[in-house]
Amino acid sequence: MKRLICFLMGVAVCVSGVADEPVTSGVVKKAIPDKLVVLTFDDSAKSHFTVAMPLLKEYGFGATFFITEGFDFKENKRDYMTWDEIRQLHEAGFEIGNHTRDHLGITDQTVGQLAEQLEGIEAQCRAHGIPKPVTFAWPGNAWTPAAFEVMKQHGIVFARRGGAPEYPYEEGRGFALEPGSDHPLLVPSAGDARPKWALADLIRAAEQARDSRIAILQFHGVPDTAHDWVSSSQQNFEAYLKYLKLEGYRVIALRDLREWVNTEHWPQDPTAVIETRKAKLAAGKAGGQGK
Numbered sequence: 001m002k003r004l005i006c007f008l009m010g011v012a013v014c015v016s017g018v019a020d021e022p023v024t025s026g027v028v029k030k031a032i033p034d035k036l037v038v039l040t041f042d043d044s045a046k047s048h049f050t051v052a053m054p055l056l057k058e059y060g061f062g063a064t065f066f067i068t069e070g071f072d073f074k075e076n077k078r079d080y081m082t083w084d085e086i087r088q089l090h091e092a093g094f095e096i097g098n099h100t101r102d103h104l105g106i107t108d109q110t111v112g113q114l115a116e117q118l119e120g121i122e123a124q125c126r127a128h129g130i131p132k133p134v135t136f137a138w139p140g141n142a143w144t145p146a147a148f149e150v151m152k153q154h155g156i157v158f159a160r161r162g163g164a165p166e167y168p169y170e171e172g173r174g175f176a177l178e179p180g181s182d183h184p185l186l187v188p189s190a191g192d193a194r195p196k197w198a199l200a201d202l203i204r205a206a207e208q209a210r211d212s213r214i215a216i217l218q219f220h221g222v223p224d225t226a227h228d229w230v231s232s233s234q235q236n237f238e239a240y241l242k243y244l245k246l247e248g249y250r251v252i253a254l255r256d257l258r259e260w261v262n263t264e265h266w267p268q269d270p271t272a273v274i275e276t277r278k279a280k281l282a283a284g285k286a287g288g289q290g291k
């Protein structure tokens with residue numbers, strides 16, 4: 001017999017007679033703890049393998065690496081990982097996500113190419129003994145709900161975007177994920193690290209991980225030797241990891257959110273929460289998040 005025990009994010013969570021045995025019909029499978037952070041790295045940067053991976057292992061943190069063969073990935077092995085290195089990330093326990101074969105911005109005009117863009121990365125994963133990706137990162141700050149069905153057909157359960165359009169791209173700021181309100185294929189970045197970021201910027205993003213919200217952090221190279229406008233220094237990155245560790249954050253890969261979030265639940269209006277946040281920001285009423 002099912003009974004209603006609590007409300008999370010305004011959504012009823014039904015559990016069976018045993019309190020810790022949730023069913024997945026609700027948005028949230030079980031209570032989301034505070035200080036839950038997802039680390040993500042985009043664009044196949046060489047330093048993901050040489051710098052980020054050893055540090056993450058040292059701290060015992062999980063992470064998702066979103067792989068693309070775009071830019072000059074195929075010829076430039078000074079700035080980009082080899083597939084053998086990507087395989088080693090997987091073997092070390094990290095998640096390999098799909099960031100399209102060519103780093104193609106997915107819009108209403110290009111969505112017809114999405115299937116082959118996903119398949120390009122899936123084929124390389126298959127060839128290198130890496131599981132088919134179940135998460136995706138939208139390239140180049142573009143997205144469209146017209147892509148959702150293709151992603152679903154390919155087994156994508158979460159797709160991460162940037163902090164825009166709530167905040168301008170340039171600021172690298174964003175909102176934490178609100179399961180039930182945010183569409184699982186439009187997961188916002190609570191922070192998108194930039195060269196000018198300091199520890200305070202990381203803290204502003206991470207501290208949103210409370211009250212059933214999850215902070216997703218976006219990084220590029222550490223440093224990013226091919227894209228300097230999104231680079232993070234190793235020194236700063238180490239300070240961020242140390243802060244998260246000392247403050248007791250749990251740091252995981254995007255796929256791991258399936259433990260808490262029912263990915264089958266898609267909000268009826270995928271952009272309603274975005275419009276609500278924009279309106280609040282415009283009115284200067286977003287409280288701690290809007291300052």
Ligand SMILES: [Zn+2]
Pocket residue numbers: 042043099103139140
């Ligand atoms: Zn990218």
